[in-house]
Structures are given as C-alpha cells and as structure tokens.
Amino acid sequence: MIGGVSAPLNPAPLTVWIADGCTRCHWCQHLLPTVFVDTPEGSRVRSEARRDGGTCTNATARSPLKEGHLDADSLAFLTFVADGCPVRVINVER
Ligand code: SF4
Numbered sequence: 001m002i003g004g005v006s007a008p009l010n011p012a013p014l015t016v017w018i019a020d021g022c023t024r025c026h027w028c029q030h031l032l033p034t035v036f037v038d039t040p041e042g043s044r045v046r047s048e049a050r051r052d053g054g055t056c057t058n059a060t061a062r063s064p065l066k067e068g069h070l071d072a073d074s075l076a077f078l079t080f081v082a083d084g085c086p087v088r089v090i091n092v093e094r
Contacts, residue, residue, distance in 0.1 A: 012094045013064035014075065016045050016082075018057040019089040028090060031081045034070065043090075062093075 016035060022042030029036045029043060037046040037055065045058040049070075052063035070078070082090035 013051075013067060014078065015058070015062050015064045015091075015093045016049070016078065017059045017062055017091050017093075018043055018045065019059060019091060020057075021087050021089045023087055025086055027084055027086070028081050031084075032074065032078060034074070035065075035078065036081075 024038065024042055026038060029038045035045060035049045036043050038044075039055075042057070044055050045063075047053045047055040049065055050058065050061075050063040051066050052061055054061060054063060078092055082092045
C-alpha cells in the first residue's frame with residue numbers, strides 16, 4: 001500500500017504507441033532499444049516487445065507490451081523516455 005491506496009494485484013499491461021511526427025532523433029532507440037527500433041519511416045515499437053509480435057507505430061493495433069519483456073526499472077524508465085521525446089509523440093498507456 002502506498003499513500004493509503006492499494007496497488008492492484010494484476011495491473012493492466014502497458015501499451016506504447018507512437019503518433020505521427022517522429023523526427024528520428026534516436027533518443028528512444030538509444031535509451032530503450034528493447035522497445036524502440038529505428039526505421040526509415042521513423043521510430044517503431046519493436047515486435048519482441050509486443051504481444052501481437054508486430055513492428056509498427058502501434059497507433060492502430062495498440063498491442064500491449066509482453067509480460068516480462070521489461071523489468072520493473074525499465075518499465076519506470078519508459079515514462080522518462082516518452083517524456084523526453086522532443087516532439088512528444090510517444091504515448092504510454094494502461
Ligand atoms: S524520441 Fe520521439 S522523435 Fe526521437 S526517435 Fe523517438 S519517437 Fe522519434
């Protein structure tokens with residue numbers, strides 16, 4: 001329990017998707033290469049990280065991350081990486 005609120009036993013998995021406008025600055029791929037991959041069309045959420053095994057922006061599929069793909073530290077770091085995108089196109093949702 002944190003701050004009087006119990007954490008759910010099985011929180012919904014995180015979903016990462018990338019909106020239009022990536023400038024290919026490589027920030028996300030350098031910091032979390034297990035989630036992001038560079039392509040000529042811009043950054044994509046890589047297949048190994050996704051439940052559906054696809055590699056694309058994940059803007060339409062909204063496939064959650066695979067359970068166990070990232071450890072707790074990397075999951076926390078994901079928000080930092082998303083917030084650091086200079087054009088704010090990385091979305092992290094539950
Ligand atoms: S941090 Fe943002 S702009 Fe940079 S490569 Fe990743 S998605 Fe594209």
